[in-house]
Amino acid sequence: xxxxxxxxxxxxxxxxxxxxxxxxxxxxxxxxxxxxxxxxxxxxxxxxxxxxxxxxxxxxxxxxxxxxxxxxxxxxxxxxxxxxxxxxxxxxxxxxxxxxxxxxxxxxxxxxxxxxxxxxxxxxxxxxxxxxxxxxxxxxxxxxxxxxxxxxxxxxxxxxxxxxxxxxxxxxxxxxxxxxxxxxxxxxxxxxxxxxxxxxxxxxxxxxxxxxxxxxxxxxxxxxxxxxxxxxxxxxxxxxxxxxxxxxxxxxxxxxxxxxxxxxxxxxxxxxxxxxxxxxxxxxxxxxxxxxxxxxxxxxxxxxxxxxxxxxxxxxxxx
Amino acid sequence: xxxxxxxxxxxxxxxxxxxxxxxxxxxxxxxxxxxxxxxxxxxxxxxxxxxxxxxxxxxxxxxxxxxxxxxxxxxxxxxxxxxxxxxxxxxxxxxxxxxxxxxxxxxxxxxxxxxxxxxxxxxxxxxxxxxxxxxxxxxxxxxxxxxxxxxxxxxxxxxxxxxxxxxxxxxxxxxxxxxxxxxxxxxxxxxxxxxxxxxxxxxxxxxxxxxxxxxxxxxxxxxxxxxxxxxxxxxxxxxxxxxxxxxxxxxxxxxxxxxxxxxxxxxxxxxxxxxxxxxxxxxxxxxxxxxxxxxxx
Numbered sequence: 001x002x003x004x005x006x007x008x009x010x011x012x013x014x015x016x017x018x019x020x021x022x023x024x025x026x027x028x029x030x031x032x033x034x035x036x037x038x039x040x041x042x043x044x045x046x047x048x049x050x051x052x053x054x055x056x057x058x059x060x061x062x063x064x065x066x067x068x069x070x071x072x073x074x075x076x077x078x079x080x081x082x083x084x085x086x087x088x089x090x091x092x093x094x095x096x097x098x099x100x101x102x103x104x105x106x107x108x109x110x111x112x113x114x115x116x117x118x119x120x121x122x123x124x125x126x127x128x129x130x131x132x133x134x135x136x137x138x139x140x141x142x143x144x145x146x147x148x149x150x151x152x153x154x155x156x157x158x159x160x161x162x163x164x165x166x167x168x169x170x171x172x173x174x175x176x177x178x179x180x181x182x183x184x185x186x187x188x189x190x191x192x193x194x195x196x197x198x199x200x201x202x203x204x205x206x207x208x209x210x211x212x213x214x215x216x217x218x219x220x221x222x223x224x225x226x227x228x229x230x231x232x233x234x235x236x237x238x239x240x241x242x243x244x245x246x247x248x249x250x251x252x253x254x255x256x257x258x259x260x261x262x263x264x265x266x267x268x269x270x271x272x273x274x275x276x277x278x279x280x281x282x283x284x285x286x287x288x289x290x291x292x293x294x295x296x297x298x299x300x301x302x303x304x305x306x307x308x309x310x311x312x313x314x315x316x317x318x319x
Numbered sequence: 320x321x322x323x324x325x326x327x328x329x330x331x332x333x334x335x336x337x338x339x340x341x342x343x344x345x346x347x348x349x350x351x352x353x354x355x356x357x358x359x360x361x362x363x364x365x366x367x368x369x370x371x372x373x374x375x376x377x378x379x380x381x382x383x384x385x386x387x388x389x390x391x392x393x394x395x396x397x398x399x400x401x402x403x404x405x406x407x408x409x410x411x412x413x414x415x416x417x418x419x420x421x422x423x424x425x426x427x428x429x430x431x432x433x434x435x436x437x438x439x440x441x442x443x444x445x446x447x448x449x450x451x452x453x454x455x456x457x458x459x460x461x462x463x464x465x466x467x468x469x470x471x472x473x474x475x476x477x478x479x480x481x482x483x484x485x486x487x488x489x490x491x492x493x494x495x496x497x498x499x500x501x502x503x504x505x506x507x508x509x510x511x512x513x514x515x516x517x518x519x520x521x522x523x524x525x526x527x528x529x530x531x532x533x534x535x536x537x538x539x540x541x542x543x544x545x546x547x548x549x550x551x552x553x554x555x556x557x558x559x560x561x562x563x564x565x566x567x568x569x570x571x572x573x574x575x576x577x578x579x580x581x582x583x584x585x586x587x588x589x590x591x592x593x594x595x596x597x598x599x600x601x602x603x604x605x606x607x608x609x610x611x612x613x614x615x616x
Contacts, residue, residue, distance in 0.1 A: 018427065022427065023427060026426065026427040026428070030423065030425070030426040030427075032501070032502040032503075033419075033420045033423050033426050033429070033502065034420065034426070034428065036416040036417065036419060036420040036502070037416075037417055037420035037421060037429075037432050039413055039416070039417070040413060040416075040417035040420075040432075040436065040472055040477070041432065041435070043413070043471070043472050044435065044436055044439055044472070044474075046452065046457070047449065047452070047453075047468075047469050048439035048443060048444070049439075050444070050448075050452050050456070051443065051444025051445065051448035051449045051452055052442065052443070052444040052448070053444075054444050054447075054448030054449075054451055054452055055444050055445070055448055057447070057448060057451070062451075064451065064455055067455070113343075116336055116339065116340070117340070119332075119333070119336055120336065120337070120340065125337075125340075128344075129340050129343070129344060131599075131602065132344045132347050132348060133343060133344065133347055134602075134605075135347060135348075135351075135595075135598065136347055136350075136351075138527070138594050138595075138598055139351075139591060139594065140530070140531040140533075140549055140552075140590075140591070140594075141531060141533075142531075142533050142549045142552045142553045142556065142557070143552065143556070143587050143590065143591055145553075145556070145557055146552065146555075146556025146557060146583065146587060147350055147354060147587070149556065149557060150556075150580070150583060151350070155366075155369055156369075157353065157369070157370060157371050160369035160370060189346065189347070189350075192343075193347070194605075194609075197605075197606050197609045198609055201606075201609075221329065221332075253446075253534075254533075254534055257534075258553065258557055259557075272446070275445065275446055275447065276446060279446065279447040279450070280446070280447070280450060280538055285447055285451065288447050289445065289447045289448055292445035292446060292447055292448075293445065295445070296442060296443060296444075296445055299442075300441055300442050303441060
């Protein structure tokens, strides 16, 4: 066994990498290596690539008992049905609204929290804040949703607080106008501290001597923050921003499915929850696959575009 | 830092900042405290109270007695345990051997395999297509396999482990191989011990993901005997289905409405306590994981 590896240790980087002889030798030498990758390759074929092939359903009137090959092809009918339904505008608007609110509220607040945390000089106190602030992240979504349901019920804690201003103790989850604040605020409750970890780490990496130099030059705290701190963590901010923009239309369905109800579909129903309802509750497979494919294509395009823009202008990119 | 005299504005800022942080901590803790205190309090008092509950009143464990009569909670715990252990064990094994294979720089196809895997992060077939593949083609409807197998591998975890493995000096492996060690020996005896922290992070990701998971169980499982804890919780907390529990509560007949709320609180506490027990131990690995992920991007 070992002899082969010894022979292979002198691998040079020639002009042509994939000649027939080289491939043959590589396959022999690294047979064990490739064998180790086989289960994963099978895994990703079955659970990722086969579903991509399954997107064919989007062009079919798919019947599970007929399968992919015998179900009737209907061209773009499923897509045009979606584009002409009221759900098209509504689900896209709701999905985008949640993403954009998240982007303009949660995203900067997380950074500001990290910056403020960085100003806490007492290490003990700082650790305590961190520990407490990301504790909610570890509570499961189902439990968080359960707490939200309880707090927003007609006698709930939050409803009682809202009642002081509005005089009404109607269940908050039954009113379309409250959905977005509930969604965004609960998301912040759960993710603020955890989301800040990455910035806190980046802040720790900023060279402390820069601050001393700036202080000697007479820069005040705000100027130091503006000219040292922010530039120091800007690549982290940009990466996180690319991720957010790339997933503007990719809002997960779990929280929505747990919390929404027909009364508030108007603001709460998003693309992924609509796909779930149409596909898995109403068994309209072809149609819901078309909706989900439409969504996947847009997500892919958004990620590519935001990554491309970032690579061009800031030399920071995901791939 | 230099010793500098604090200006007035700096002191004001520090006071406000500290107050803000205290408020933020209160906001994080209060909902949890409310649920915890309410679960041990007098049911009628809890029902009548509209503000945040921050202390126990009329200490009793009646709610817990009722919850423990619910057989589903126990079976949910058992099932979640099975799913977590199986997913983590299988997932770690597959992640480690795959990451090792794709981290070999001398293998011609390892980059191609990595691309093949990473591409799944950018584009996917979506919920419905996966559902059809798993139920109709694999035939895993109402099978535990549908809960365990699909969550074992992820491109993200593979990238984490692969990145860590590339930091292991190749001279270590080469000398072991010269001594006659095979690939597997090198992987398990030399590489893995050097990247323990990353492995701990991935274990944690797998455990937490499976512990919190309810959606795949909701769509793939029919038999209640296989439901994980989170799906049972969903019934109790969201769907409001406390019937299975309250039926047994003949002692408290007529008070079901009062106890319904208490049962919810007790259920939350029972299901979340394990996380809080482990939280202090796992916290640092989570931080580490976030940072490794960030470096890779």
